[in-house]
Amino acid sequence: MMIVEAKDLTKRYGDYEALHSLSFEVQEGSIVAIVGPNGAGKSTLIRLIAGMLKRTSGIIRVFGKDPWSDYEAQRRISLVLDRTYLPQFLTVEEVLRDMASKFGKTMSDVVPLLEEFSASVFLKSKIKDLSTGTKQKIQIIFSLIKDPSLVLADEPTANLDIASRFEVYNTFLELKERGVTVIISSHLASELLSISTHLLGINGGTLKYMNSVSTLIRDDLMEEFYVVVDNVKKAINASAGFKIKVKGNEIKVKGDLADFVRALTSRGVRILYIRNSILEKSVMGELGWK
Numbered sequence: 001m002m003i004v005e006a007k008d009l010t011k012r013y014g015d016y017e018a019l020h021s022l023s024f025e026v027q028e029g030s031i032v033a034i035v036g037p038n039g040a041g042k043s044t045l046i047r048l049i050a051g052m053l054k055r056t057s058g059i060i061r062v063f064g065k066d067p068w069s070d071y072e073a074q075r076r077i078s079l080v081l082d083r084t085y086l087p088q089f090l091t092v093e094e095v096l097r098d099m100a101s102k103f104g105k106t107m108s109d110v111v112p113l114l115e116e117f118s119a120s121v122f123l124k125s126k127i128k129d130l131s132t133g134t135k136q137k138i139q140i141i142f143s144l145i146k147d148p149s150l151v152l153a154d155e156p157t158a159n160l161d162i163a164s165r166f167e168v169y170n171t172f173l174e175l176k177e178r179g180v181t182v183i184i185s186s187h188l189a190s191e192l193l194s195i196s197t198h199l200l201g202i203n204g205g206t207l208k209y210m211n212s213v214s215t216l217i218r219d220d221l222m223e224e225f226y227v228v229v230d231n232v233k234k235a236i237n238a239s240a241g242f243k244i245k246v247k248g249n250e251i252k253v254k255g256d257l258a259d260f261v262r263a264l265t266s267r268g269v270r271i272l273y274i275r276n277s278i279l280e281k282s283v284m285g286e287l288g289w290k
């Protein structure tokens with residue numbers, strides 16, 4: 001089923017055209033990564049899909065309706081932003097109870113959500129005392145109370161360290177398992193590759209790429225990543241069971257990137273950078289983004 005349809009979608013801010021005639025479709029159950037450099041138009045696109053901005057021309061349909069004017073479409077969408085807007089001095093429980101009551105639900109509807117995302121231990125914690133990664137996770141759980149069919153996330157991992165970023169990525173994978181369609185914008189394309197089904201690349205307001213991740217990358221190389229770490233010796237010790245090759249402070253690894261990141265960070269190794277050379281060659285090249 002088609003969840004989002006854009007046809008010649010154009011957005012102008014005054015005289016400035018931020019998005020030029022974009023056409024694409026998003027199918028139910030996808031995780032779409034919107035990638036592109038700063039100023040590419042990612043936030044503008046997310047806000048058009050969310051119905052927070054009005055298109056200048058062209059068509060945008062979400063669940064077959066115009067998200068700007070159709071309440072039913074808006075009701076099925078949740079938006080997660082880059083920073084927490086939750087009230088800092090309330091507990092997780094207080095915030096969730098308020099939100100639940102807004103949608104005619106009670107805590108007994110919300111508690112299973114917390115359990116599903118392994119967040120029950122934070123129930124009595126104040127928002128201000130949570131780590132940035134956990135705050136973001138709670139924000140995602142919060143966005144699920146209304147039972148959305150589509151979750152939009154605009155740079156949800158900005159300002160997070162690598163371990164927290166993967167915590168958030170795993171939360172998106174869990175959403176997919178619940179049948180929710182997810183659209184995430186980010187400039188960290190390499191990392192998103194490990195969880196996304198599709199990549200939508202934009203640069204300078206123009207759609208450069210929209211395809212499934214599996215057609216983008218040769219299967220045999222798909223799961224090959226380069227991870228730059230602060231302490232190579234520690235990282236090698238933490239890499240038992242993984243197929244690695246070491247060059248300088250860079251480790252080439254084949255396999256599940258999320259598992260590898262967990263293994264390193266749990267042993268105190270700090271990850272400085274992750275890249276996937278195939279992605280960089282094929283996507284960045286097509287985006288004209290160096």
Ligand SMILES: Nc1ncnc2c1ncn2[C@@H]1O[C@H](COP(=O)(O)OP(=O)(O)OP(=O)(O)O)[C@@H](O)[C@H]1O
Nearest residue numbers: 013016018036037038039040041042043044045187
């Ligand atoms: N309200 C606005 N008025 C005028 N121009 C705007 C407005 N919002 C965004 N723009 C411009 O539109 C272009 C796209 O901005 P947008 O925020 O969508 O890009 P982005 O890819 O999300 O960038 P970033 O990663 O830096 O947030 C940029 O050139 C930006 O300066």
